[in-house]
Amino acid sequence: MWQWLYKLGSPRHFYEMTTSFLPWLKGVTYFLLIVGLVWGLGFAPPDYQMGDNYRIIYIHVPTALGAMWIYVMMAVMAAMHMIWNIKVADMVAKSSALVGAGFCAVALFTGAVWGRPTWGVYWIWDAKLTSFLILFFVYIGVIALRSAFDSETSGSKAASVLTLVGVVNLPIIYYAAVWWNTLHQPPSELSLSSQGANPPEIWIPAFFTGFGLIGLVFVFVIMRTRNEILWRERRAQWVQDLVKQEAGRA
Amino acid sequence: MPKFQFDGLADFFAMGGYAFYVWLAYAFFFVVMGWNLIQPRLERRRILKLLQARQAREERNATVPTQEEREHA
Numbered sequence: 001m002w003q004w005l006y007k008l009g010s011p012r013h014f015y016e017m018t019t020s021f022l023p024w025l026k027g028v029t030y031f032l033l034i035v036g037l038v039w040g041l042g043f044a045p046p047d048y049q050m051g052d053n054y055r056i057i058y059i060h061v062p063t064a065l066g067a068m069w070i071y072v073m074m075a076v077m078a079a080m081h082m083i084w085n086i087k088v089a090d091m092v093a094k095s096s097a098l099v100g101a102g103f104c105a106v107a108l109f110t111g112a113v114w115g116r117p118t119w120g121v122y123w124i125w126d127a128k129l130t131s132f133l134i135l136f137f138v139y140i141g142v143i144a145l146r147s148a149f150d151s152e153t154s155g156s157k158a159a160s161v162l163t164l165v166g167v168v169n170l171p172i173i174y175y176a177a178v179w180w181n182t183l184h185q186p187p188s189e190l191s192l193s194s195q196g197a198n199p200p201e202i203w204i205p206a207f208f209t210g211f212g213l214i215g216l217v218f219v220f221v222i223m224r225t226r227n228e229i230l231w232r233e234r235r236a237q238w239v240q241d242l243v244k245q246e247a248g249r250a
Numbered sequence: 251m252p253k254f255q256f257d258g259l260a261d262f263f264a265m266g267g268y269a270f271y272v273w274l275a276y277a278f279f280f281v282v283m284g285w286n287l288i289q290p291r292l293e294r295r296r297i298l299k300l301l302q303a304r305q306a307r308e309e310r311n312a313t314v315p316t317q318e319e320r321e322h323a
Contacts, residue, residue: 113278
């Protein structure tokens with residue numbers, strides 16, 4: 001187990017392992033997403049209050065939760081990079097920032113479009129919405145800060161520090177709707193019976209899109225990290241050989 | 251087995267009157283996810299092309315005789 005983790009820390013091993021792993025991950029991910037989206041959009045029963053409008057939930061909740069745990073992953077990678085100076089950890093952190101910002105944007109946008117017909121407004125300075133908007137800005141800040149440095153090492157050091165500082169925001173977002181009862185509802189409890197407010201007919205497809213999106217996060221982060229590895233290790237012999245091989249194929 | 255909740259495709263696209271909101275949300279979702287899928291592919295192609303060009307240049311340079319070799323010839 002440790003040996004396996006240790007090997008993932010080497011850029012070359014990370015690249016080679018993901019070469020065989022990625023197609024499988026993509027297959028499972030696309031399957032989960034297609035099942036979840038078709039089920040959620042067409043086959044789940046309408047909500048008794050919001051009608052068909054609630055179907056936005058199948059992308060809103062998973063991308064919002066996703067944006068938060070991508071941040072956790074990015075922070076863990078930033079810490080690993082700072083403590084043990086693991087290069088792959090820094091590359092994963094850099095890739096996560098872009099993916100996380102995208103998820104944040106989707107969560108905010110779908111929330112706004114859902115809020116208009118349900119609350120009557122696209123946006124309101126509610127605690128949860130505001131702290132989530134700050135998360136988006138933190139992501140943008142981390143990306144901008146890294147690219148502001150000419151030196152790769154200074155850029156990643158600065159981005160790591162900002163990433164770790166931004167962790168403070170996460171519990172605020174998660175508990176915002178519980179601490180301050182403004183507008184956004186706290187997470188719904190799942191009911192096991194079909195008579196409950198949140199029956200399995202509605203939440204089961206959400207689990208499909210949820211796990212599908214977790215898979216998609218890994219697909220996106222791995223694809224970006226592989227590019228980053230090729231670029232940073234471009235002088236290594238194994239990359240040179242790979243480039244030659246790819247040229248022969250094209 | 252869950253059953254289809256709409257009467258035909260037109261009813262499905264109408265989304266019970268919420269078509270604008272539901273489809274706008276899903277469209278944005280697909281645009282962002284699609285971009286995340288395509289952008290790294292283009293980036294990979296760009297990197298490989300750049301490194302291939304660099305390799306070809308180095309190989310060419312290796313076959314060109316150096317100043318010293320030319321003087322001795």
